[in-house]
Amino acid sequence: MTDATTGAILDATRSSVLDFGIRRTTLTDVARRAGVSRMTVYRRYPDVDAILRDLMTREFGAAMADIAANVGGRDGRSRVVHRIVASVEVLRASALMSKILEAEPELLLPYVLDRMGETQRVAVTMVSADVADGQADGSIRAGDPRVLAQALLLVTQSFVLSGGIADDVPEAALREELAHAVDAMLAP
Amino acid sequence: MTDATTGAILDATRSSVLDFGIRRTTLTDVARRAGVSRMTVYRRYPDVDAILRDLMTREFGAAMADIAANVGGRDGRSRVVHRIVASVEVLRASALMSKILEAEPELLLPYVLDRMGETQRVAVTMVSADVADGQADGSIRAGDPRVLAQALLLVTQSFVLSGGIADDVPEAALREELAHAVDAMLAP
Numbered sequence: 616m617t618d619a620t621t622g623a624i625l626d627a628t629r630s631s632v633l634d635f636g637i638r639r640t641t642l643t644d645v646a647r648r649a650g651v652s653r654m655t656v657y658r659r660y661p662d663v664d665a666i667l668r669d670l671m672t673r674e675f676g677a678a679m680a681d682i683a684a685n686v687g688g689r690d691g692r693s694r695v696v697h698r699i700v701a702s703v704e705v706l707r708a709s710a711l712m713s714k715i716l717e718a719e720p721e722l723l724l725p726y727v728l729d730r731m732g733e734t735q736r737v738a739v740t741m742v743s744a745d746v747a748d749g750q751a752d753g754s755i756r757a758g759d760p761r762v763l764a765q766a767l768l769l770v771t772q773s774f775v776l777s778g779g780i781a782d783d784v785p786e787a788a789l790r791e792e793l794a795h796a797v798d799a800m801l802a803p
Numbered sequence: 804m805t806d807a808t809t810g811a812i813l814d815a816t817r818s819s820v821l822d823f824g825i826r827r828t829t830l831t832d833v834a835r836r837a838g839v840s841r842m843t844v845y846r847r848y849p850d851v852d853a854i855l856r857d858l859m860t861r862e863f864g865a866a867m868a869d870i871a872a873n874v875g876g877r878d879g880r881s882r883v884v885h886r887i888v889a890s891v892e893v894l895r896a897s898a899l900m901s902k903i904l905e906a907e908p909e910l911l912l913p914y915v916l917d918r919m920g921e922t923q924r925v926a927v928t929m930v931s932a933d934v935a936d937g938q939a940d941g942s943i944r945a946g947d948p949r950v951l952a953q954a955l956l957l958v959t960q961s962f963v964l965s966g967g968i969a970d971d972v973p974e975a976a977l978r979e980e981l982a983h984a985v986d987a988m989l990a991p
Contacts, residue, residue, distance in 0.1 A: 781927075
């Protein structure tokens, strides 16, 4: 689905957003940076928000795949713990995510309140597979892997979005609680 | 802080929101229903969103207090589990919360992304006390009660906000996972 032109548009949007922020990124600027006409951009996307949604899917999907390629651990349960803690770290450190949370958090609302986005679906599918592996190797308790993975998604995304709301609890302490929580949720 | 006039304004806002929805609730309508002048409302609140914020604090605070008065359970840990599951049920069933999630979810964003609201602070304080009790009676593992309570808040609010995003996982199944998760997070 991502042809070279779309890839160039996403790259251009990413660099414009990181340079100037979301509110000052325009389709004209994106077209110029991508070396295509504005009409070419408009044929693919109605507005900058639509490009941003695709960019999030690409960027966060790549981060998930990257973590997946490096997930270690002696059994299924420790792989799930590792994957989730690494995902929270990567997303909280992401420059793109920071810009979105700062300038255009409404963009994330539908995926918090209404329906799963592409990145969330990918994450649940990956974690379901890990959970099934962990059930096979005896490290994870019985239960529908998709239900367990969905519950883990809800826990995880709250730590991504709300990890910084408490001024009296350091994020490092919360991160440790997350690792403990995931491990304890899955233990047989 | 909530004098009779402010109470009447909050009552009027609540009934207008439930009758007509948030977007069609005006300060004029609120003043009429409360039996006060528009100027009286304006002296207390700049706009409907500001009233809604106070209304949420009152309504959700009362719900938390109500749950607190009815929390049973044989030890600190089961009281925390009960309190959290009951809170999610009450908030997901709340007509006011439903209207906000439907019409004006941006109102909740600051409390998800940036800073704790009054209801969240009250919840963390209540749960911290339960956690300390559970540590004293041996049902909850060691650890800073405020850190544990903060982690539980993040888990809980995700189930309140995002309990309905997965179309293939029923909320009742997620609710069971939440109860298990809270219990497992706290077990010694």
